[in-house]
Amino acid sequence: MDSTYFNEEHHIFRKSFRDFVKKEIRPYAEEWEESETYPREIFKRMGDLGFLGVSYPEEYGGGGGDYFTTIVFAEEISRCGALGFAMSVLVQTDVASPALNEFGTHEQKLKFLKPVLAGEKIIALGVTEPNHGSDVASLETTAAREGDHYVIKGNKIFITNGTQADLISLGVRTGPGEGEKGLSLIIFETRTPGFSVGRKLKKMGMHSSDTAELFFDDCIVPVENLLGKEGQGFYGIMSGFENERLVGAALSYSGAEVALELSLQYGKQRIQFGKPIGQFQVISHMLAEMATDIEAARQLTYHAAWLKSKGKPCRKEVQMAKLFATEIATQVANKAVQIFGGYGYMQEYEVERIYRDVRLANIGAGTSQIMKNIIAKLLGL
Structure with a gap:
């Protein structure tokens, strides 16, 4: 639609992405709803075509678009016939990755952000816990500093992409006491020993998106995986x-x-x-x-x-x-x-x-x- 917010590049991108969604996603929406998941290959396909990084810096595989490119992307993926799949994609592009882009070092972005935008790795956001939903500042998962690594212990729930994630932008408590000042963000690799996926949760809707509970049992993560500074998560x-x-x-x-x-x-x-x-x-x-x-x-x-x-x-x-x-x-x-x-x-x-x-x-x-x-x-x- 015509709007003062959009230029010709936005319109071209909208048409291109809408055609992709119509041809390569919508025909499979019913199948993914019934299987209650999606194939990893579709993320790779979207990454190959540059769709997962439309508004991210070009040096990390993004398209360098503005924020309204993000809005176009969100609008069009939501027309795919399965809002659950749309949610999983938006977690990848606009929920779990922005903190990595904003607070990550160049080395962290090359190691983690680039493969996410390429669709080679799937990322989740790990914040919500069984006892802490809206009250984010009170989360209890801990990351104790021991030399050049953290030892992470705790659990998360309602995590979108939880069963398929290779990476988690993980909210943890690194500081003493309660409240927001002790919170940090760490990029967690799910291949780490001590990590496990609990139940794949059955939901009222959004069936094509996997949702899980996650457990961290003394998982050792290098300090260089910290996003930004301790206590600023x-x-x-x-x-x-x-x-x-x-x-x-x-x-x-x-x-x-x-x-x-x-x-x-x-x-x-x-x-x-x-x-x-x-x-x-x-x-x-x-x-x-x-x-x-x-x-x-x-x-x-x-x-x-x-x-x-x-x-x-x-x-x-x-x-x-x-x-x-x-x-x-x-x-x-x-x-x-x-x-x-x-x-x-x-x-x-x-x-x-x-x-x-x-x-x-x-x-x-x-x-x-x-x-x-x-x-x-x-x-x-």
């Missing part, structure tokens, strides 16, 4: 959350837009009482509300992304975009199922899958309630 985690919330907003309204498109098509084709159901005012008004909410979410996200791209303060706007986009996505999906009626409740129809998938959006990367807390605080309350 909380800021790296929060910086990553900002990015995650923006692409999460894009995923949400894009998934909702697919539900709208399917509902519009169904509203024109489904005949009841002698005419298409879309001609009944109650249905047409539902569709109008869906379209309006999606457009509002999109523009709110674009504004937050513009502020971020210009280096301007955007914390409040990012939370607003994440809050609004994820909330309307669940509402739009609910209306889509209602428009489809009994067919919308059947798994063979995509709106049923979207309904289940988008329900995660206002839980993950900060619940809607946490978003409201942050917004209220930034309003001076």
Whole structure:
């Protein structure tokens, strides 16, 4: 779509990536949903074509694009027919990797970031723990310094890409006491002795994305895997959350837009009482509300992304975009199922899958309630 935020390069990239998604991902969405995972080869294919690093520096295999290239990428991957797979890809590109790009040394980027952008290695973000979800500052996994290495002990839960990850951007406690000051980020290699994957978790939706619990039993990691400085990991985690919330907003309204498109098509084709159901005012008004909410979410996200791209303060706007986009996505999906009626409740129809998938959006990367807390605080309350 035309917009003051996008230039010709963005439009060319959108068309190219949309064609790729349509031809090489969407046809397999159903298969990946049923198997509850995706083949590693698709990441390698995306890496070979340069899609995984569109906004990263060229010296590490990226495309050097701006932040709106990231937004285009998030929007288009979310049209793939399986939001779970889209989530796994966005964890690779925009959740687990940004801290490595921002705080990593040149050597760390060559060793870890470059193969991630090439699709040769899969990366996860390891922050959430059984007793610590929203309260990130209280996480308990420890990394005790012993000479030139850390000994890591603890466990994580709800980790996207957890069963397939080669690397984990891992939140650990390196300092004494409680709270954010003792937190650090470490790049963890899953081949390390003492690491194990626990259960592959069964989820309500996002089936094509693997989610797991992870265990670290006295895992020895070299000190050079520390990202940035000891005790500054909380800021790296929060910086990553900002990015995650923006692409999460894009995923949400894009998934909702697919539900709208399917509902519009169904509203024109489904005949009841002698005419298409879309001609009944109650249905047409539902569709109008869906379209309006999606457009509002999109523009709110674009504004937050513009502020971020210009280096301007955007914390409040990012939370607003994440809050609004994820909330309307669940509402739009609910209306889509209602428009489809009994067919919308059947798994063979995509709106049923979207309904289940988008329900995660206002839980993950900060619940809607946490978003409201942050917004209220930034309003001076």
